[in-house]
Amino acid sequence: MAGKMSVIDIAEALIACPSVTPATGLVFDCLEGMLAPLGFTCHRFVEGEAPDGPVENMFAIRKGPAGTPHFAFAGHLDVVPPGDGWTSAPFAPERRGSGKAELLYGRGAVDMKGSIAAMVAAVADIPSEAGTLSFIITGDEEGPARYGTIALMDRMRELGEIPDLCLVGEPTSVNRLGDMMKIGRRGSLSVWLAVEGVQGHVAYPHLADNPCPKLVAMLAELDGLVLDEGTDWFQPSNLEITDIDVGNPTTNIIPAAARARVSIRFNDLHTGDGLVAMVTQIAQKHGGTARGIVSGEPFLTSPGAFSQVIASAVEAETGIVPEASTSGGTSDARFLKDFCPVIEFGLNNATMHKRDEAVATADLAALVRIYRRIAEAALATQAT
Numbered sequence: 001m002a003g004k005m006s007v008i009d010i011a012e013a014l015i016a017c018p019s020v021t022p023a024t025g026l027v028f029d030c031l032e033g034m035l036a037p038l039g040f041t042c043h044r045f046v047e048g049e050a051p052d053g054p055v056e057n058m059f060a061i062r063k064g065p066a067g068t069p070h071f072a073f074a075g076h077l078d079v080v081p082p083g084d085g086w087t088s089a090p091f092a093p094e095r096r097g098s099g100k101a102e103l104l105y106g107r108g109a110v111d112m113k114g115s116i117a118a119m120v121a122a123v124a125d126i127p128s129e130a131g132t133l134s135f136i137i138t139g140d141e142e143g144p145a146r147y148g149t150i151a152l153m154d155r156m157r158e159l160g161e162i163p164d165l166c167l168v169g170e171p172t173s174v175n176r177l178g179d180m181m182k183i184g185r186r187g188s189l190s191v192w193l194a195v196e197g198v199q200g201h202v203a204y205p206h207l208a209d210n211p212c213p214k215l216v217a218m219l220a221e222l223d224g225l226v227l228d229e230g231t232d233w234f235q236p237s238n239l240e241i242t243d244i245d246v247g248n249p250t251t252n253i254i255p256a257a258a259r260a261r262v263s264i265r266f267n268d269l270h271t272g273d274g275l276v277a278m279v280t281q282i283a284q285k286h287g288g289t290a291r292g293i294v295s296g297e298p299f300l301t302s303p304g305a306f307s308q309v310i311a312s313a314v315e316a317e318t319g320i321v322p323e324a325s326t327s328g329g330t331s332d333a334r335f336l337k338d339f340c341p342v343i344e345f346g347l348n349n350a351t352m353h354k355r356d357e358a359v360a361t362a363d364l365a366a367l368v369r370i371y372r373r374i375a376e377a378a379l380a381t382q383a384t
């Protein structure tokens with residue numbers, strides 16, 4: 001079936017299945033219905049409970065001859081809520097414009113059902129003798145990712161199917177298709193800071209213990225930190241104060257407690273735990289406490305054979321060489337890096353998460369050709 005479907009047909013079918021995060025059911029039925037006829041065995045399972053679940057995940061694999069390499073495409077079928085003000089219904093795909101200016105509108109058009117459609121259309125033309133191909137598809141990327149790619153990776157370990165290379169199809173292009181790939185991402189963590197004091201009357205400060213000056217001194221020291229100067233591939237790590245909260249409506253009370261929150265985006269010179277320990281030490285020095293949550297460690301796939309495969313494929317189809325970037329937020333590549341080298345490449349990200357999200361249908365067609373080249377070259381590269 002999918003062999004006869006165009007990438008636009010596939011993208012429209014996926015967009016027509018509402019799948020606000022966390023996603024289950026229909027949209028996975030739709031994808032399985034296209035991959036199974038191409039020879040893929042689809043392992044589907046549902047994890048978790050409300051509010052972060054239930055989440056559906058699918059690992060689909062078509063094995064090549066014994067001993068051939070394994071190339072994986074990874075992505076997500078969940079989407080962010082559409083919000084209001086769309087020109088056409090967000091889950092009723094609609095094409096407007098013509099020729100090179102034709103756009104396909106719908107929630108997920110670029111992030112990232114359009115990209116998954118391009119993966120499906122790309123593998124339809126690759127013979128199974130070329131090697132093992134798989135799809136690592138979660139319904140929980142836009143949410144907390146508790147029951148998503150981590151659970152998928154556990155299932156793949158149980159099955160003994162670990163890829164040699166992995167491409168994540170997040171929308172990485174900025175101004176035109178092909179101008180950027182992501183070879184890494186910074187890590188991310190948040191720290192909740194608190195100073196407990198003793199409440200009292202401002203006229204009798206000796207009877208109270210004001211937490212505010214301690215918190216101010218703590219934040220000043222944290223804000224003044226130089227975490228590093230950056231690396232060849234990463235910008236400097238950065239700490240931002242994101243919240244200061246004393247919650248004191250009066251003018252004559254010394255408050256009992258003061259709280260703040262900082263967010264750190266960090267490169268591969270640090271680990272999340274190491275940074276939490278450092279912030280905790282500073283907090284304690286100023287009489288406070290710290291509680292950190294690491295939402296992602298950094299990853300880097302150093303420029304080399306795999307990034308060259310992607311750059312060559314992109315250049316062959318678009319005429320431009322993608323910049324190798326580590327900018328932006330986190331992605332599921334932060335988990336997949338534990339399996340194998342992983343790089344992200346996909347559509348233009350200008351309309352992602354916005355109303356009237358849209359993809360140029362010409363870009364979809366080009367992305368099919370790029371993904372096919374990448375998969376074929378990755379299988380050939382690993383085979384030698």
Ligand SMILES: [Zn+2]
Nearest residue numbers: 111112141170
């Ligand atoms: Zn995405």
